[in-house]
Amino acid sequence: MYAPFFGLKQAPFSIAPDPHYLFMSERHREALAHLLYGLDGGGGFVLLTGEIGAGKTTVCRCFLEQIPANCNVAYIFNPKLTVPELLQAICDEFDVPVPAGAQTVKDYVDPLNAFLLAQHAAGRNNVLIIDEAQNLSADVLEQLRLLTNLETAERKLLQVVLIGQPELRDMLARPELEQLAQRVIARFHLGALSEDETAQYIRHRLTVAGLTGALPFDSKTLRLIHQLTRGVPRRINLLCDRALLGAYAGGQAQVTPAIVRQAAAEVFDERPAAATARHQRSRLALGMAVLGAALAGAGLTWQLQQSSQSVQAGRAGRSGAMGMAQPASxxxxxxxxxxxxxxxxxxxxxxxxxxxxxxxxxxxxxxxxxxxxxxxxxxxxxxxxxxxxxxxxxxxxxxxxxxxxxxxxxxxxxxxxxxxxxxxxxxxxxxxxxxxxxxxxxxxxxxxxxxxxxxxxxxxxxxxxxxxxxxxxxxxVPPGYARRAEDGRPLREWLAARLAVSAADPSASAASTAASAPPPWPELARQVQAFQAGQGLQPDGRVGPITLMQINRAAGVAEPRLDPAR
CATH class of the missing domain: 3.90.70.10 (Cysteine proteinases)
Known part of the structure; x- marks a missing residue:
């Protein structure tokens, strides 16, 4: 309706995932990179989460276009299924024939396993993508974990990509799903667009729609759009579409902040943030005044003052909170x-x-x-x-x-x-x-x-x-770890001594080991691998922080521990 008025060939802010309007922000590109990295992870789970309308489907479409030709893909977009229904859907997507009248889990898993083995022998990989994965039940998630047990001596036979809303992360953080969470080899949470990216997104869509003249949104209006939409692409589409319609109805070539606020009230069914905050403050002030008057009659006004001071202190504490491991401002x-x-x-x-x-x-x-x-x-x-x-x-x-x-x-x-x-x-x-x-x-x-x-x-x-x-x-940090000598002797001596103390043979001593020349790196790597396997770590022979923490613990080094009695 309003497209010709603004010199556009078509409406630029449809919520349909039109590939012509694809806009890949830095966050979307990073999310795509995580998914592509997961394909080379040798099996397990890859996790992509994001708010509603953040662009997960956009990233998934790009991912599907870049999957190598030697990959078989099964895509499930309605995961509200029972375990047998899920297995049947996977077999259907992979074109795996199942016995007539199949009903049990074994009826589906056996032919699926045979198919995956045959595809592996033919040099092909298999990827299962599940959209809206926050709707998966706990028993279905457990069955997916069991499917990733299908493997050869070299690699897993099935790669599972889970795409869903933030609740999916909460689900996988539950203690009962801990085994599945340990198999997530790559994960990414798709955040909202920044203020600059929001402006770029709006300009991009208008340009694709045929805009050749001036942008109908000035910098102040673009800033307001970002505030009201929180940088979520789908909300941006809804708001901009209604705002352009409002400007067209009023015969205005420029969308003003007032038009945007009115559009937000219509499409989001909510007051703009500033008005809502003022409304909440006024209600709080009124409530505190009424409560203060009531308490004053009982001689308890001092309690209200103390409560107010506590609230202010709590707000000050929250405003000083910052992200993990970031230097204080x-x-x-x-x-x-x-x-x-x-x-x-x-x-x-x-x-x-x-x-x-x-x-x-x-x-x-x-x-x-x-x-x-x-x-x-x-x-x-x-x-x-x-x-x-x-x-x-x-x-x-x-x-x-x-x-x-x-x-x-x-x-x-x-x-x-x-x-x-x-x-x-x-x-x-x-x-x-x-x-x-x-x-x-x-x-x-x-x-x-x-x-x-x-x-x-x-x-x-x-x-x-x-x-x-x-x-x-x-x-x-062990000696020689930060600045390793060419032969790494200080670190090798330390490793040999600690591994000797933590070994099963109680007669081994750090003193006797230190008195002799430490073994070369290949021999130490084999010892580290054996230690890692015994500790439940991945036995890769690498001397990383987690391995060093466990070596110290096994050798009895005095370090703080979690208190099991609390």
């Missing part, structure tokens, strides 16, 4: 350092000082807690006996004391249990910035966090809803 460094100093004075020393008679920590609801990064760092550093001077970068201070920060964006609860040491978890909660929490204990289905200078208990199921796998911990 100049504005918040002093506050974080102050919180760290207060918390450090109450932190348990690095030795396992927890008494077996220690009381059970009080329960904690994450929704009621405003974590502070400084306090979390103090909780971790205190257990290592590591001082944290004000405004200092914790990882820099750790390096000065022979420690290093180890970061992972794809951890799991099983890995935390394996390394058995306090960690900083990055919590992601709706409507709040990322924040750090110090995990200091694990027992059964409960975790212990360091809160306000004391341990607090939180259910693992609740923690899983806020933790996406990102964590940080400290580890002690």
């Amino acid at each position: 100049a504005a918040s460094a002093a506050a974080s350092a102050s919180a760290a100093a207060r918390a450090a004075s109450a932190v348990t020393p690095p030795a396992s000082a927890a008494s077996s008679a220690a009381p059970t920590p009080e329960p904690l609801r994450l929704a009621d807690w405003a974590p502070q990064d400084g306090e979390a760092w103090a909780g971790l550093a205190g257990r290592w006996g590591l001082p944290l001077p004000p405004q200092a970068d914790p990882c820099t201070v750790a390096a000065e004391h022979g420690l290093q920060c180890y970061r992972s964006a794809s951890g799991s609860l099983s890995l935390i249990r394996l390394i058995d040491r306090p960690v900083l978890l990055t919590l992601q909660r709706p409507g709040r910035p990322p924040a750090l929490a110090a995990l200091v204990g694990l027992q059964g289905q409960d975790a212990t966090l360091w809160v306000d200078g004391r341990p607090r208990r939180v259910a693992l199921a609740e923690l899983a809803g806020a933790w996406r796998g990102e964590f940080l911990t400290l580890w002690r």
Whole structure:
């Protein structure tokens, strides 16, 4: 309707996934790269999540176009299926014949396994893509995990790509799905467009639609569109389409902020953010006034004042929260350092000082807690006996004391249990910035966090809803690791001594091993592989941080541990 008025050949903001309007932001390209990387991972799961309308389907279409010709692809877009229905759908997609009247899981798995083996022998790979995977039930996810057990001596026979909304990440973080989560070899969460990318996206679609003149949105209006849509492409399409229609109806060649706000009220059925915030503030002020008057009559006004001060303090704490392992900004460094100093004075020393008679920590609801990064760092550093001077970068201070920060964006609860040491978890909660929490204990289905200078208990199921796998911990650096000599002798001597102590033969001693020349790297790599296999690690022979943590633990080196009694 409005296209000719703006000099366009067609409507530019349809929500249909038209390939002519494909816009790949940096985030979309990175998501595509993760999916393509997963194809070479030798089997297992690849995970792509994103908000509704973030562009997951766009990335999936590009992924399908770039899958190599030697790959068989099965695509399932309606995963609300039972286990037999899922297996039947997979066999249908791969054109696998099944026995007439097939009903049991075995009736489908046996011919599917034979098909995958035959395709592997022919040099072909097999990829299963499941869209809207947040709708998968727990038993179906478990069956998918079992399907990835189909393998030869060299590689897995089936690669599974799961695409879904953020709830999918929450599902895989549940303790009962931990085995599946361990098989995710690549994962990416597709975030929203930035303000600059939003402007580029709008300009791109208008240009493809035939725009040759001036853009009908100025910079102020584009900024408002980004605020109202939060950078989600589908919301951008809906809002821009209605805004252009509104400008056309009013005979205006330029879309004004007022038109955009009116369009947002119509298509999103919500007030613009500023108006909503003012409305909420006015309601809060009115409610506080009424409550204050009521309490004053009972002589309890002082309680209202104390409550107000607590709310303000909580807001200040939340505003100072920052992402995991990022240096504090100049504005918040002093506050974080102050919180760290207060918390450090109450932190348990690095030795396992927890008494077996220690009381059970009080329960904690994450929704009621405003974590502070400084306090979390103090909780971790205190257990290592590591001082944290004000405004200092914790990882820099750790390096000065022979420690290093180890970061992972794809951890799991099983890995935390394996390394058995306090960690900083990055919590992601709706409507709040990322924040750090110090995990200091694990027992059964409960975790212990360091809160306000004391341990607090939180259910693992609740923690899983806020933790996406990102964590940080400290580890002690062996001699010669940072700057390895040409022959690596200091590190080889250290490895040989530690492996001897941690070996099954109790007669081996670090002293006797150090007295003789350390074995060459090939021999040490074989010893490391044997150690890794015994510890449940991937036996690749590489001497990485996780392996070194476990070598220290097996050799009895005094390092902080998770407290199982809390």
